Amino acid sequence: MSKQKSSLKKRDSEAIWHPLTQHKTHKYSLPLSKAKGALLYDEKGNSYIDAICSWYTAMYGHCNDKLVKTISKQAQELDQVIFSGFTHKPAIDFAEKLLNILPEGFSKVFYNDNGSTATEIGIKMALQYHYNKGAERNTILAFEEGFHGDTFGAMSASGLSVYNGPFEEHFIKVVRIPKPNGENNAEVLSQLKQLCNDKKIAGFIYEPLIQGAAGMKIYDKSGLNDLLTFCKSKNIICIADEVMTGFGKTGTCFASEQIKEKPDIICLSKALTAGMLPMGATVCQSFIYEAFYDKAISKGLFHAHTYSGNPLACAVALEAINLYQSSEIQQNIQHVIQAHRHFMAEIHNHPKLKDIRQLGVILALDLNIEMERYGNMRDKIYAFFMERGIYLRPLGQTVYIVPPYIISREELSQIYRAFREMLNEF
Ligand SMILES: Cc1ncc(COP(=O)(O)O)c(C=O)c1O
Numbered sequence: 068m069s070k071q072k073s074s075l076k077k078r079d080s081e082a083i084w085h086p087l088t089q090h091k092t093h094k095y096s097l098p099l100s101k102a103k104g105a106l107l108y109d110e111k112g113n114s115y116i117d118a119i120c121s122w123y124t125a126m127y128g129h130c131n132d133k134l135v136k137t138i139s140k141q142a143q144e145l146d147q148v149i150f151s152g153f154t155h156k157p158a159i160d161f162a163e164k165l166l167n168i169l170p171e172g173f174s175k176v177f178y179n180d181n182g183s184t185a186t187e188i189g190i191k192m193a194l195q196y197h198y199n200k201g202a203e204r205n206t207i208l209a210f211e212e213g214f215h216g217d218t219f220g221a222m223s224a225s226g227l228s229v230y231n232g233p234f235e236e237h238f239i240k241v242v243r244i245p246k247p248n249g250e251n252n253a254e255v256l257s258q259l260k261q262l263c264n265d266k267k268i269a270g271f272i273y274e275p276l277i278q279g280a281a282g283m284k285i286y287d288k289s290g291l292n293d294l295l296t297f298c299k300s301k302n303i304i305c306i307a308d309e310v311m312t313g314f315g316k317t318g319t320c321f322a323s324e325q326i327k328e329k330p331d332i333i334c335l336s337k338a339l340t341a342g343m344l345p346m347g348a349t350v351c352q353s354f355i356y357e358a359f360y361d362k363a364i365s366k367g368l369f370h371a372h373t374y375s376g377n378p379l380a381c382a383v384a385l386e387a388i389n390l391y392q393s394s395e396i397q398q399n400i401q402h403v404i405q406a407h408r409h410f411m412a413e414i415h416n417h418p419k420l421k422d423i424r425q426l427g428v429i430l431a432l433d434l435n436i437e438m439e440r441y442g443n444m445r446d447k448i449y450a451f452f453m454e455r456g457i458y459l460r461p462l463g464q465t466v467y468i469v470p471p472y473i474i475s476r477e478e479l480s481q482i483y484r485a486f487r488e489m490l491n492e493f
Contacts, residue, residue: 075110089441102129105474107458115458116478118468123279123311125342127390128473134343134383134390141382150178150376157381164388165350168320170329174353177368178346178376182310182336183216185347186272188370189332190220190239192351193270193304196358199366204269206240208262208303214280215272215308224272227280229440242266246278247290256293263301270304271295275322275330276426279311282465283431285424288326295328304355306332310347314338314391315400316469318427331355341387346380399472403428403479410483419490421464431467432486434493438464448493455485 075098085096099107105128106114107121120126127134145155162176177192179185190207197204207224214230215221222231223238231238242262247255262268275291278284295305307330312322316338323330332355336347359368374380390396407430415423421433438444440463448461459468466489468482 104128104130105471105478113456115453115456116470116474116482118452118457118459118470118482120338120469120471121342123316123337123469124340126314126316126338126472127341127387127396128471129342131341131343131390134341134386137386138343138379138383141379145378147374147377147379151371155376155378155381157378157385158376161381161385161388164385165335165348168388168392169333169350170321170323172329172352173333173350175351175356177349177351177370178372178381179349179370180372180374181216181345181347182334183218183221183347184372185310185334185336185349186215186224186306186308187218187220188347188349188368189306189308189334190224190270190272191370192332192349192355192368193272193306195368196304196355197269199358199361202302204267206242206266206268208259208268208271208298209241209243210246210273210278211243212246212278212281212284213272213274213308214278215274216310225280240266242268244294246284246286247294249287249290252287252290252293255290256297259294259297263297263303268298268301268303270306270332271298272306272308274308275312275326276317277312277322277429280462282433282462283424283426283429283467285426292326292328295326295330299328299331304332305330306334308334310334310336314387315396315472316427316429318400318404320391339387340380340384341390343383343387344377344380345374346377346384396472399474400428402476403470403472403474406476406479406483410486414487414490417490419493428472429467429469431465434464434466434490436464436493444493448489451489451492452485455481455488457482457485 076095080095098110100110101108105116107117108114165176166173177188179188209224211226213226215224220239222234223241226243244255244258298305307323309321313335319325332351334349340346359366404427407425411423411425419435421435423432445461445463452459
């Protein structure tokens with residue numbers, strides 16, 4: 068180990084508290100020195116394919132030249148400015164572009180900082196929508212096992228207790244239903260109808276088509292559609308959390324495009340800025356905005372983040388959409404989808420596989436072994452891939468990838484090869 072590397076590791080361990088990390092059992096983090104395209108490099112020059120795009124952000128590859136240029140140009144013109152009372156062209160250009168590519172009916176973009184704030188604001192919009200209308204609605208509906216972020220509203224709506232245990236008594240009111248799986252659709256709908264009689268439900272937050280943190284669990288589209296139709300008939304505000312799915316990962320720009328019933332609010336982050344800068348956006352239909360539009364200040368949405376509408380983030384988000392719409396990226400996406408299909412067809416009967424599934428560029432497989440979400444075996448699988456130059460984060464028995472659209476055929480083959488080896492080894 069080089070002196071420089073050990074010193075960075077040591078300095079890190081002395082000064083930094085990392086997210087989702089138990090430092091007693093995970094003392095050191097690996098210092099990275101650069102990234103380009105699909106690859107991350109450590110200080111020794113070892114490369115790792117970023118098979119989950121650094122938590123689903125850098126979909127067009129790391130340090131993409133166009134995006135770097137855009138940020139650099141914007142930084143020389145207008146940097147951070149307050150977004151209450153001021154506005155600027157990058158924020159307006161991006162909002163117009165986003166509204167243009169979202170399903171019909173979305174009319175206002177509320178800028179924020181990250182995925183949790185995007186969903187937190189979606190929840191607040193739903194609650195205050197009813198409050199402003201004088202309706203007594205105090206409960207949020209969510210799916211079991213959903214994940215919506217780490218702020219209190221988002222945490223309350225999330226159903227993964229591994230993250231939320233210590234805070235549960237402080238949560239906002241949430242009721243949960245199972246995901247529809249095609250067989251239980253009628254049952255889930257009748258559960259929802261019952262809950263609607265008993266509880267004052269203001270909004271329904273859901274990850275459309277696939278629950279990411281739950282282990283890339285794909286669920287039934289038509290069952291979801293029925294739930295949304297029912298919610299809309301009861302004036303329950305439907306909030307699509309597309310923080311993970313947004314910008315092409317499920318095969319369409321937004322997962323909600325694949326569902327007939329559209330959301331009233333959509334929450335975006337992650338690939339929004341292509342992994343270059345932190346930003347979130349909560350976008351709503353005009354009837355939501357109108358419920359806040361009033362002479363009374365108190366009816367407004369009094370929520371702000373210092374970096375809301377940051378010009379650099381808006382400029383890079385606009386360029387990211389241009390990239391997404393380019394024929395080159397669209398072809399790349401199709402290539403990844405086809406490659407996944409071939410791999411799945413080849414491997415789906417493997418005896419060590421409990422399940423393998425795909426949605427767009429997302430590929431997930433469940434190993435036929437009982438495992439803890441963050442246990443020893445999980446760490447072994449993580450190390451197994453790192454030794455083979457692949458970075459991914461297994462979630463218990465689920466190993467999944469969300470590769471960058473620009474990943475090369477060779478890099479994808481390297482990942483598939485490692486999957487096969489893993490199935491033989493574990
Ligand atoms: C569906 C979903 N919603 C919200 C979040 C929270 O986003 P952030 O980590 O940017 O706060 C995540 C993060 O993984 C997510 O997958």
